[in-house]
Amino acid sequence: MCSATNNRGKLKKNNHIEFTELEWWDWSKIAEEMMNDHFFSTKRSAKKLTSPPRVASMFSGCGGMDLGLKWAGYKLVYSNEIDHRASETFQYNLGHKVDTRSIDDVDIEAMPDHDLLVGGFPCQPFSYAGLRKGLRDPRGKLFFALMDILKVKKPNFFIFENVKGLLTHNGGETFQNVSQAIYDAGYTYTHTVINAADLGCPQRRERLFIVGTKKGVPGSFTFPTFRLPRVSLRTAIEDLIGRTDVENNDPMRHTKRILERYKHIPQGGTLADAPAEHQQRKRGAAHMVSGKQSTQSYHRLIADDVSPTVCAMFQAHFIHYSQDRNLTAREAARLQSFPDDYVFKGKRTVMSWEKELSQYAQIGNAVAPKVAYVLARGLYEQLIKPNQK
Numbered sequence: 001m002c003s004a005t006n007n008r009g010k011l012k013k014n015n016h017i018e019f020t021e022l023e024w025w026d027w028s029k030i031a032e033e034m035m036n037d038h039f040f041s042t043k044r045s046a047k048k049l050t051s052p053p054r055v056a057s058m059f060s061g062c063g064g065m066d067l068g069l070k071w072a073g074y075k076l077v078y079s080n081e082i083d084h085r086a087s088e089t090f091q092y093n094l095g096h097k098v099d100t101r102s103i104d105d106v107d108i109e110a111m112p113d114h115d116l117l118v119g120g121f122p123c124q125p126f127s128y129a130g131l132r133k134g135l136r137d138p139r140g141k142l143f144f145a146l147m148d149i150l151k152v153k154k155p156n157f158f159i160f161e162n163v164k165g166l167l168t169h170n171g172g173e174t175f176q177n178v179s180q181a182i183y184d185a186g187y188t189y190t191h192t193v194i195n196a197a198d199l200g201c202p203q204r205r206e207r208l209f210i211v212g213t214k215k216g217v218p219g220s221f222t223f224p225t226f227r228l229p230r231v232s233l234r235t236a237i238e239d240l241i242g243r244t245d246v247e248n249n250d251p252m253r254h255t256k257r258i259l260e261r262y263k264h265i266p267q268g269g270t271l272a273d274a275p276a277e278h279q280q281r282k283r284g285a286a287h288m289v290s291g292k293q294s295t296q297s298y299h300r301l302i303a304d305d306v307s308p309t310v311c312a313m314f315q316a317h318f319i320h321y322s323q324d325r326n327l328t329a330r331e332a333a334r335l336q337s338f339p340d341d342y343v344f345k346g347k348r349t350v351m352s353w354e355k356e357l358s359q360y361a362q363i364g365n366a367v368a369p370k371v372a373y374v375l376a377r378g379l380y381e382q383l384i385k386p387n388q389k
């Protein structure tokens, strides 16, 4: 089993793009492609490939991963996502029907054949030993459903995505189980943590990517060895202030108390920077300060920096760098590198008891499409195209 980690070494600069000196594979063509803002400004862009690789997409969400694959010229043949709102977004933008059954209920034999399986599996701890005994650990079954697809459909490649904490979870045992299961399914893999900020997204987002190859398929995959110039928040979202001509850009209407609180928080600051009278109040006792001072909540972004990670609950945490309000869904979508013509369906936010993904959650859950594009392009050039000849 091969498992390369980050091969970033000393960097050299070329046309504002930084490359490692140790280049296992020349990423410069793809790095240059990433500088073409025009290409990434619409979901309609797509590379023209003579023989587009076929993709089956699991845990598809709103389609962040799939948009990147589409841009790279891949052909989606199957998509699965249980949430009906995320599926609606996916279908609307990518024009492909989504199977909304739980992954456990999918008839794998009936799935179309594909060259690449992708999936950002929900990351719960699980026990491989339990599986061996034939007892499906309910917390791990979603990952093992992916393994079942590999065993039955035998695609040449897969790309899985997860939080980087999967590497260290349970003292590394969880990732060892993942690793063993992949190997037992007949695949080798390489993995690394990619920061979306290095690949043109105005957001620090470190995610684990696992790229797998069916045993016997020649070649091995090498992760990007380049780093693009940082894109600041100001560059990325300044033009969206007050815009009504783009979808998903309605600002939230905050209460007077919250607005007052926001006014006291400087760029890079948190609620802890607001005076006592503006601190959070106790639930059910609005006259009492709660004493809670999370460094996470009410964090005002820094205009000339990238943003912290956009996660499913980020709207509660980020304050616009110059406006006294949270980010709009469109601003967050820009931080994830979604183009403005990618429309998010469903409610902007949902109450905890509502069983559907809000626009904010769909965006925060997504793989940044630009990151997916880079990996898909690399996989195509390094392994798929040479094997097609």
Ligand SMILES: C[S@@+](CC[C@H](N)C(=O)[O-])C[C@H]1O[C@@H](n2cnc3c(N)ncnc32)[C@H](O)[C@@H]1O
Binding pocket: 059, 060, 061, 062, 063, 064, 065, 066, 080, 081, 082, 083, 086, 101, 102, 103, 104, 119, 120, 121, 122, 142, 365, 366, 367, 368
């Ligand atoms: C991290 S998100 C995937 C985001 C997606 N890769 C993207 O780039 O937009 C995980 C998704 O898995 C879906 N999911 C969770 N359990 C599922 C199940 N049992 N069957 C199918 N989808 C499921 C969730 O609704 C969620 O949208």
